Amino acid sequence: MRKKTGLRIWRRFCRDREGVALVEFAMTLPVMLVAYIGMVEVVQLVMINRKVTQLTSALSDLTARVQTVSTTDIDNIFNAAQTILMPYDNSKASMVIASVVIDSAGVARVCWSNQRNGTAPARGATVTVPDSVRVANTSVIMARSSYRYTPAIGYVLTGSFTLGDSPIYARPRNGVAGGTANIEQVTRTGTNACQPFN
Known part of the structure; x- marks a missing residue:
């Protein structure tokens, strides 16, 4: 009698499907959480990286x-451009604007520069510019910005990441000819046009 009762209970237990979904959910929950957190962190990283590229483009374009x-004017350009980073913390961004003059030999040198953070x-100073930008007796505005990103959760992506830090160039649209070679450039108040660079 006891054997039959034990066998019956065992069969009933094997047929019982109540709670299976709960057990399966409990087994997959950690994997789903890690995937979700990782996705959120990667999406944040990609969004900030895109905003840093837009910020750099705005710096060169406005100047x-x-x-x-x-x-x-430079402070106003920095202030206007960094609004692109909203809602992210703009104190983690570094920005540089420089006027670069390329001489007759194709050497690119900085005429003036400003930075924030x-x-x-x-x-x-001599700078390296792409061949497409290195045109003799011309100038360009070179902008560079970067952002120090630290994931909020830091479970999947750990540590800090420096996003951006690639220069974007823009030709002066309304520059003035200056310096000994009469190169069209954006000049800065209180600074002599280039060349010479002293």
């Missing part, structure tokens, strides 16, 4: 539109 910029190249 290339004018003939002369003052320190106040970054390091700007000094006047006269």
